[in-house]
Amino acid sequence: MPGSKDHAITTSGNLDRSFFSRDVEQVAADLIGITFLVDGIGGTIVETEAYCKNDPASHSFKGLKPRNAAMFGPAGHAYVYFIYGMHWCVNFTCGDGSAILIRAIEPTSGLAAMAVRRGVTDKRLLCSGPGRLCKALGINARFDGLSLYQPPFCLTYSQPAPSVTRSKRIGISLAKDSPRRFCATNSNYLSRPVSK
DNA sequence: CTACCGATCGCCT
DNA sequence: GGCGATCGGTAGC
Numbered sequence: 001m002p003g004s005k006d007h008a009i010t011t012s013g014n015l016d017r018s019f020f021s022r023d024v025e026q027v028a029a030d031l032i033g034i035t036f037l038v039d040g041i042g043g044t045i046v047e048t049e050a051y052c053k054n055d056p057a058s059h060s061f062k063g064l065k066p067r068n069a070a071m072f073g074p075a076g077h078a079y080v081y082f083i084y085g086m087h088w089c090v091n092f093t094c095g096d097g098s099a100i101l102i103r104a105i106e107p108t109s110g111l112a113a114m115a116v117r118r119g120v121t122d123k124r125l126l127c128s129g130p131g132r133l134c135k136a137l138g139i140n141a142r143f144d145g146l147s148l149y150q151p152p153f154c155l156t157y158s159q160p161a162p163s164v165t166r167s168k169r170i171g172i173s174l175a176k177d178s179p180r181r182f183c184a185t186n187s188n189y190l191s192r193p194v195s196k
Numbered sequence: 197c198t199a200c201c202g203a204t205c206g207c208c209t
Numbered sequence: 210g211g212c213g214a215t216c217g218g219t220a221g222c
Binding site: 091103131 | 212213214215216
């Protein structure tokens with residue numbers, strides 16, 4: 001594509017096979033701007049958080065357990081867990097106990113279906129939070145461990161890489177000062193503003 | 197806009 | 210018995 005006029009405006013296509021087999025923080029940053037669809041429903045990733053096995057806040061910190069098995073499996077798979085008795089959250093694995101929590105996406109496809117699942121119509125509230133986006137995209141335990149390179153998942157480059165802002169993670173009590181949250185700068189679809 | 201609170205349940209000590 | 214990688218509602222500035 002070098003020399004192509006379109007290259008500076010947009011890129012497209014599936015993620016490279018080795019996309020997730022890199023440093024988890026680098027992958028978390030690179031995911032910002034990627035399109036994430038489940039059965040054709042979803043949008044652009046605007047907020048992620050990186051977790052790894054030597055991180056006290058990570059589900060993998062205390063080693064391999066039935067719940068976090070996907071984190072210790074191959075890179076490029078979904079790690080889905082249930083939290084607070086009512087919410088599902090989805091991560092993308094990067095191998096060796098590391099994974100990236102998908103915290104928010106900007107809805108672009110299947111808005112009506114997402115609105116029905118969520119029970120709200122405000123576009124800003126459809127997928128702005130890890131639990132919200134899983135409900136909007138229909139993600140639950142059945143998706144745990146599945147490859148991100150196979151249906152129902154679809155991950156593609158769909159726009160130029162946006163500016164990324166790095167900050168502290170949300171909702172954790174351990175390692176709370178570590179800046180492993182990555183957001184599309186000035187996005188209107190974050191789970192919470194970047195500033196404290 | 198920020199802050200607090202209750203809901204609700206699987207997994208841990 | 211306690212605590213979550215959360216959310217929606219309410220109160221208050």
